[in-house]
Amino acid sequence: MARSTHFTIFVVFILCLIIPVTYSLPFIVLHGISDKCSSRGGAKFTKLLSNWSGSQGYCVEIGDGSWDSWFMPLHEQTKIACDKVKSMSELSDGYNLVSLSQGSLIGRGIVEFCEGGPPVKNFISLAGIHAGEASVPLCTTTFICILADFIMELGIYSKYVQDISAYLKGCEFLPQINNEIAGKRNSTYKERFASLENLVLIMFEQDTVLIPKETAWFGYYPDGSFDVILPAQQTPLYTEDWIGLKTLDEAGKVKFINVSGGHLDISQSDMKKYIVPYLTDEASSQLTTRAESSSSHRWLSSMWNFFMKLGGSKEDQLLLSIVY
Numbered sequence: 001m002a003r004s005t006h007f008t009i010f011v012v013f014i015l016c017l018i019i020p021v022t023y024s025l026p027f028i029v030l031h032g033i034s035d036k037c038s039s040r041g042g043a044k045f046t047k048l049l050s051n052w053s054g055s056q057g058y059c060v061e062i063g064d065g066s067w068d069s070w071f072m073p074l075h076e077q078t079k080i081a082c083d084k085v086k087s088m089s090e091l092s093d094g095y096n097l098v099s100l101s102q103g104s105l106i107g108r109g110i111v112e113f114c115e116g117g118p119p120v121k122n123f124i125s126l127a128g129i130h131a132g133e134a135s136v137p138l139c140t141t142t143f144i145c146i147l148a149d150f151i152m153e154l155g156i157y158s159k160y161v162q163d164i165s166a167y168l169k170g171c172e173f174l175p176q177i178n179n180e181i182a183g184k185r186n187s188t189y190k191e192r193f194a195s196l197e198n199l200v201l202i203m204f205e206q207d208t209v210l211i212p213k214e215t216a217w218f219g220y221y222p223d224g225s226f227d228v229i230l231p232a233q234q235t236p237l238y239t240e241d242w243i244g245l246k247t248l249d250e251a252g253k254v255k256f257i258n259v260s261g262g263h264l265d266i267s268q269s270d271m272k273k274y275i276v277p278y279l280t281d282e283a284s285s286q287l288t289t290r291a292e293s294s295s296s297h298r299w300l301s302s303m304w305n306f307f308m309k310l311g312g313s314k315e316d317q318l319l320l321s322i323v324y
């Protein structure tokens, strides 16, 4: 009798120590073009971030993944993503967003356009396409070639002809999320974007897919020139604060991160350093009032690290190699 009571108390005690870990905000991952949630790299990326942060992560798929990421107009992709995040009850208290490459356009679409959606707290963008049409796949001729190869591989031509005009409409999407068109600027978009808690912009030093790679930091070529790259702070988007980037930056909420590697070649140690801290919710550590709880968290993560080492998992192994 007494023994089972003790046992119950012990179990309740252990649960109390562990529960705070499960309180942290969930996050979603939006993948890049021609990738899909079920691909090996994409699934592993989400899983690793979940394991390291202790937060639940969900890769949000749009349509069939690869094909639709190319050809479905970005407005439509955003609408689908918006409906999905609204329907996920897990996200209703807010969530963090991690986006890869083109997924960053969808991510910003969600933040700015998603009417009645749950709030996005931290937005972590890896090799995001943020500024300047030169960097939108297919809006320049360079990308037509990449696309042609991709189509050849699939051997589907008729669908290509149908859908190419739909894709080209995507070129209108960037000016809209950037609140670029004078007379059509909408202060609601700015208000929503400026309400982010943190905006983490990760640029890849050897990125040859994004042109220029600085688009990941909202930098771009000034009109008509491909020699000079304007840093974000010198673009009208920033100086005139079309979307609240300046507001966020002046509040110390924008992190410009520079990592070595090609497009989306992020190492595990850089993931831990630059992404995981933003997925580990502060609110959850505030809920943790007792010192034992945080030490239990430390205990759990040191156990986790121990098992990772036992499993021989290599640090710095490349994760998502080529995902346009």
Ligand SMILES: *[C@@H]1O[C@H](CO)[C@@H](O)[C@H](O)[C@H]1NC(C)=O
Pocket: 044, 047, 048, 051
């Ligand atoms: C993450 O943790 C779960 C259980 O804790 C484990 O099953 C899974 O293999 C881990 N994933 C990775 C990618 O290490």
Ligand SMILES: *[C@@H]1O[C@H](CO)[C@@H](O)[C@H](O)[C@H]1NC(C)=O
Pocket: 113, 115, 186, 187, 188, 189
């Ligand atoms: C701005 O966007 C919001 C939200 O989508 C919309 O309700 C509002 O009508 C728009 N305002 C203008 C002036 O277009």
Ligand SMILES: *[C@@H]1O[C@H](CO)[C@@H](O)[C@H](O)[C@H]1NC(C)=O
Pocket: 205, 258, 259
């Ligand atoms: C990024 O880091 C590399 C290596 O540390 C450095 O050479 C380069 O100038 C940095 N780029 C920017 C834009 O800060």
